[in-house]
Amino acid sequence: MEHVRTCVGCRQRETRKQLIRLVLVNTKLTIDESKSLPGRGAWIHAKAACFKLATERKAFSRALKCQVEADEQVLALAIEQAEAMMAKNE
Secondary structure, eight states, rough: OOEEEEOOTOOEEEEEGGGGEEEEEETEEEOOTOOOOOOOOOOOEEEEEEEHHHHTTTTTHHTTSOOOOOOOHHHHHHHHHHHHHHHHOO
16 A cells, blocks of 8 residues: 655645655755655655745645745756656656
């Protein structure tokens, strides 16, 4: 049975393979490509709409249990990296 996670943006439940995991590394939001870095993680679809919803709702701060300032440039880079990573895994 596969593990199911909830997207912090759209709140849909998906398997780990369909979501990316974001963690804080030195106060920067970073994609956890191995999906196994230590600490809290936020699971999200590799879609701009989900990132926008998560940012508007302050879902990253809630999921990671600390203040997260996600600026537009960082999110754009994360979306680009996430889409490339998901395409590579298909």
